[in-house]
Amino acid sequence: MADFDLTLRAKEFASKDPFPMKGFGPMEWYVGNAFMTAQAFRSLLGMSIIGYAGPETGSRDRASYLLKQDQMEFIVTGALDGDHEIAEHVKLHGPGVKDVSFYVPDATAAFEMAVQNGATPHREPEKIESDDGRMVISAIKAYGDTIHSLIELEGADPRFEVREDHIAKPTGLHAIDHVVANVELGKMNEWVEFYERIFCFTMLRHFDDEAISTEYTALMSKVMAGGNGIIKLPINEPAEGKKKSQIEEYLDYYKTPGVQHMALSTEDLQTTVADIHSRGIETIHVPSTYYPEAKERLSEYDHLDWDRIEELSILVDKDDDGYLLQTFTKMLQDRPTVFFEFIERRGATGFGVGNFQALFEAIEREQAKRGNL
Numbered sequence: 001m002a003d004f005d006l007t008l009r010a011k012e013f014a015s016k017d018p019f020p021m022k023g024f025g026p027m028e029w030y031v032g033n034a035f036m037t038a039q040a041f042r043s044l045l046g047m048s049i050i051g052y053a054g055p056e057t058g059s060r061d062r063a064s065y066l067l068k069q070d071q072m073e074f075i076v077t078g079a080l081d082g083d084h085e086i087a088e089h090v091k092l093h094g095p096g097v098k099d100v101s102f103y104v105p106d107a108t109a110a111f112e113m114a115v116q117n118g119a120t121p122h123r124e125p126e127k128i129e130s131d132d133g134r135m136v137i138s139a140i141k142a143y144g145d146t147i148h149s150l151i152e153l154e155g156a157d158p159r160f161e162v163r164e165d166h167i168a169k170p171t172g173l174h175a176i177d178h179v180v181a182n183v184e185l186g187k188m189n190e191w192v193e194f195y196e197r198i199f200c201f202t203m204l205r206h207f208d209d210e211a212i213s214t215e216y217t218a219l220m221s222k223v224m225a226g227g228n229g230i231i232k233l234p235i236n237e238p239a240e241g242k243k244k245s246q247i248e249e250y251l252d253y254y255k256t257p258g259v260q261h262m263a264l265s266t267e268d269l270q271t272t273v274a275d276i277h278s279r280g281i282e283t284i285h286v287p288s289t290y291y292p293e294a295k296e297r298l299s300e301y302d303h304l305d306w307d308r309i310e311e312l313s314i315l316v317d318k319d320d321d322g323y324l325l326q327t328f329t330k331m332l333q334d335r336p337t338v339f340f341e342f343i344e345r346r347g348a349t350g351f352g353v354g355n356f357q358a359l360f361e362a363i364e365r366e367q368a369k370r371g372n373l
């Protein structure tokens, strides 16, 4: 009987949109030291610490901080004991993104539907309440050790004791634009099919190794989109090249497929990047030879301040809908695994395909410095 009810509920859930999603939920990182990571995201990215869970709040096995800047939310979590599943995760992968979560209107129906579509359950729907909010949370397994939590939330996240942050100074980063997965050679299409089947996502774009190749390395990428386009999940796989691709380097160090980068959006990339540089985050170096060609390519946007764009090593691209500015951080942990992209969209809906050559050459220079090219 319960199954029958859930199926009806799932049918109603999907009556208008094949799999309704409201947006990205908090990205949960598993790290060695949640306190220090929370401090780093606060001081480097300008996020506010708005919640805490740990032994003082009844969480006996972990310490966890909830961070937020406008719509962009992270959770950083560390284990209190070495043989904990979180500690094992960090031992194998290094610090990394465990949970790429989504806000949904009904976390029970979403879970039911995902499982009916063939997803492997990770967490059965569970109701959590506090004085400040209530949620239903469920989760399914994704690539590697990554999961997708499906979160229905009213009020404040009840997993955390509410905190006020009077220290954080915002940097203008305000939302998660897209989250990119690296998967093994030959596996990209399996994961494309996974998102089509489980969440009814559609393929937004496709980049083959012709588009994304340098003298040495190549990769292929497909962008899956859902939630009426709010959710964008590019999936990369390595392609044959003369040398080791950046995707293979990632897989060597992360040990399994996982999140490679997440793009954080801002309304003013130049101000955000200048601010973030002053806080200690380095972004990739773009050679000066990139700019004459870029100016030519974007000549119709004559208001662009090219001196400042070049000074900040920002990349620029356009598509049929407008233009975008973007840059990429260097690695944020000791292993060459996860990094951030910062992006300002002025109409453009693409991913900077016109920059792939310059970008991958910049990434390879860093890879070569590590002795991994």
Ligand SMILES: [Fe+2]
Residues within 6 Å of the ligand: 178, 180, 261, 263, 341, 351
């Ligand atoms: Fe990206």
